[in-house]
Amino acid sequence: MQAIEIDETAKTLRPCEMAEPEYGERDVLIDVVAAGINRADVMQRQGLYPNPHGGPNVPGLEVSGRIAAVGRAVHQWKVGDEVCALLSGGGYAEKVAVDAGHVLPVPAGVPLEDAAALPEVMCTVYSNVFMTANLRPGEWLLVHGGGSGIGTAAIQVARAFNAHVAVTAGSQEKLDAVRPLGVELAINYRTDDFVERMRDRTGDGADVILDVVGAKYLARNVEALAPSGRLVVIGLLGGRKAELDLNKLMGKRAAVIGTTLRARPDQEKASIVAEVTAEVWPLIESGRVAPTIHARLPLDEAARGQQMLEDSTSVGKVLLTLGS
Template identity: 60%
Template sequence: MYAITIPEPGGPEALQWAEVPDPVPGDGEVLVEVAASAVNRADLLQRQGFYNPPPGASPYPGLECSGRITALGPGVSGWAVGDEVCALLAGGGYAEQVAVPAGQLLPVPEGVDLVAAAALPEVVCTVWSNVFMVAHLRPGETLLVHGGASGIGTMAVQLAKAIGAKVAVTAGGKEKLERCAELGADILIDYREQDFVEEIKAATDGAGADVILDIMGAKYLDRNVNALAVNGRLAIIGLQGGVKGELNLNTLLGKRAAITATSLRARPLGEKAAIVAAVREHVWPLIGAGRIKPVVDRTLPMSEAAAAHRVLEESGHVGKVLLTR
């Protein structure tokens, strides 16, 4: 088969479409013929040599895909050859085929085409596990999403609105904020011109956000805690703003607040399977009912993955960038 390989870490030009050995499904795995994959920030880090796949995972980038099952490994039940699926991956999505643990498979949701389904697994599992399973966002609470126009952000807005929460977003520029508003965001904050702490306090009568979903890390750490409400929860899922920051613990203590930091890729198979099962139970019916949809900025041929990486690096996109076979 062909896959995107990274012979040497570097810029987008480091991505090479090359012939590689076919994957073979092991115990509890299925083989998926890939229809589409999606580009995530983690893929950019892997390309640069900063985020290697966990042991035993495919060496090729790509943390999600959609496609059709072409073979079942030993011990797999509940799936059949020919099923249309999308999948959460530890790697290998930028390829013609990928072996996937059966616990990380999802059926293509009703009303979503096979290619667009590739935009769902990583963002839905990330948002559901962090905002709902860990931070326990509840109806009537306020969620602040940093990077509201990103793939993660556009899904977080929709899911939070679907459960009856109030949603604030930060994004850069009027166009991105308007797209967030179309998805249901209530409070629009242009981080280039506005202080998100002041804006979220003003919009909540001084209370602050009950839950914050953060992709920035160190750069926003102190301000995020200041923006939290009493009993607030800060969920850190990205480090685009650095890895080391200072925090006034007295502020955190006074608010009886909590900070969590999680990643999805390296979790044990059982944990991933539990998240995928929860997503199938709680989110897939919302997608089938048309209340939530994948947001796709554009699609590019998989062999042009370098161009897709440049799109993400320029940060002009809204939603997901997909790679198609």
């Protein structure tokens, strides 16, 4: 099959041919129609985020397509089903094998190709913002990187659950692009202090912060938290290490939580997939939440797609397409 692999020496992407993946008794084999590009893919190419389960060095954490084969212990899916799936890697390829518990149906009304924009971002958003941080109706969510795939998904899901949403982004164009998704407070981090803007708008600050920056924002994120606030760190674009004022954290009775999705045990990921299917898929099928897609590129332009994320020129998801 055709795939895109990482040249670990040059830290670049290159087309290649490799054997089709083997699938186990609890797996399904998917003919890939499209794959989503995520920031984690860029980090994997840079040598900063290796596949925790080993295997071919092919990036890609989410795909959509049709089931080509099922393992003998799989009963919930059949050959020909149109699905999307959460992966640990391997999505930039014509076929992927994946645990059947990590597979989701394509939501009604969503084109099969576009469904590749959903699994990783929706599972990340729902598991962190709702299952971990317990965002409640009426609370304020602050999303850093509001124009990203994660950001555009978080805005819509939070609004659908009747929370208020603030975002940061680095350009007025990105802020203008995400406002229609339900943003109530749009902050340009290059010109405005998000701590002051949050306090001015809410009085206390954010109840939940979803952060992809890490060390660079740690102190200001704690400042921006409301009493009993929850900071969830899911990315390290601004570094790994920072000083934390524990007295300030304790005074607010706040929590700092660090999580990843990719390295979780299979059963944990299956539980997240099940909750997302039950809680988020109806919102998509009703039209209240929709994938935000910036570009669709052929598989052999994967490097160009990753560059869009590195240059921060995209709003929403960049997809790689492999045809019908």
